[in-house]
Amino acid sequence: MVMPLALLEKSMNRKISLLLKDNRILEGKLTGYDDYMNMVLEDTEERTSDQTRRLGTVVLRGNNVVSISPL
């Protein structure tokens, strides 16, 4: 059994991809999270089909997140 928060723990300091409710996709290094799945990403990039936008360090609110994938 891999608890969802344990997978976040295992992904610390690694690159992850986030799908947000508004269909944005963000990629960045996970440097923190809390029990609500709020997350801190570093070197974050927002990727759309035709461009990449650099966002740097970002705090994401957990309730806007649909899914999280280690890269």
Place this chain on the structure above:
Amino acid sequence: MVMPLALLEKSMNRKISLLLKDNRILEGKLTGYDDYMNMVLEDTEERTSDQTRRLGTVVLRGNNVVSISPL
């Protein structure tokens, strides 16, 4: 009586299909979940009518999930 979480327990390490609120359909092996129905899937694929996209390991937030079916 099969409690909803008990069906998840019974589906551990088996392939399940998830319908998300945004109408995405994901298939993957269930390797973890918690009381909020957050889930961990492995070898996840997103299936649409005309393509299959490989997502690998994914953490899904429970409140984006509409329904869960063992395959």
Place this chain on the structure above:
Amino acid sequence: MVMPLALLEKSMNRKISLLLKDNRILEGKLTGYDDYMNMVLEDTEERTSDQTRRLGTVVLRGNNVVSISPL
């Protein structure tokens, strides 16, 4: 007085129809539920005006359910 959860109890192992928030209609045998009205259905079918899709066993998240009718 029929408490809402008591009607679910009375519907156990019987066929019910569910209306979901996204207007999907599901029919299946109720084999479990919890206090949040998460439900387990067996032999589930999704019915639209022009087709029937077999979904087998399904866990439904209660907060996507609008109404529940015993059949």
Place this chain on the structure above:
Amino acid sequence: MVMPLALLEKSMNRKISLLLKDNRILEGKLTGYDDYMNMVLEDTEERTSDQTRRLGTVVLRGNNVVSISPL
């Protein structure tokens, strides 16, 4: 002072009309409710401008209900 739940109590075994968030209008005999305003209706009919659909007994989730009127 008429507490909202007290008005439901007073409406027991009487016909009520419900407006749902998706603009559906349901009419039926109220035979139960709980603290979350989940309700049980009997002899329920869904009324639209051009038709009436019989739904029989229905459990309604309180958080899909906009307003409740005794008839």
Place this chain on the structure above:
Amino acid sequence: MVMPLALLEKSMNRKISLLLKDNRILEGKLTGYDDYMNMVLEDTEERTSDQTRRLGTVVLRGNNVVSISPL
């Protein structure tokens, strides 16, 4: 300081206007409320630019209410 619930208390048995999330406007006499701002209105009318519809007694769920004005 006028606490929001105190203004409801002060409006008891008076006519108020409610703006709902779906942009409906209801007017009626406030005869009850609870801590969740669920409300009971009597002699309720729904007003749109071109018509007035009589709804009589209505229980409103607080979480569909945007704003409340004493008239």
Place this chain on the structure above:
Amino acid sequence: MVMPLALLEKSMNRKISLLLKDNRILEGKLTGYDDYMNMVLEDTEERTSDQTRRLGTVVLRGNNVVSISPL
């Protein structure tokens, strides 16, 4: 550090502007609030690009509010 509720306290009996989730903009004198950021405004006006509508005293539900600015 200015806690968000402390800024409301400091704005008591002053004019504030509220942006609501449905994009309405309201201006009025703040005469009360509670821990959920439900608010009471007096002499409230709803401003759109081409008109001003007087709403008088208004109770606003906190969860419809996006942002609050002292004027």
Place this chain on the structure above:
Amino acid sequence: MVMPLALLEKSMNRKISLLLKDNRILEGKLTGYDDYMNMVLEDTEERTSDQTRRLGTVVLRGNNVVSISPL
């Protein structure tokens, strides 16, 4: 590990950028926040592709915030 609220603490009295659920982008100096990620910004500007609107001091409700970036 950088907890999400700790990053807010570290951003105090610095300029941050907020993305809201309605796609608005706000920039301002963070002068306060609470456990719900409600925030106080000063010298706030709303930036769209073709204009900048000055909003001054703003209280933001945390549940309308998608992401927060130190600038």
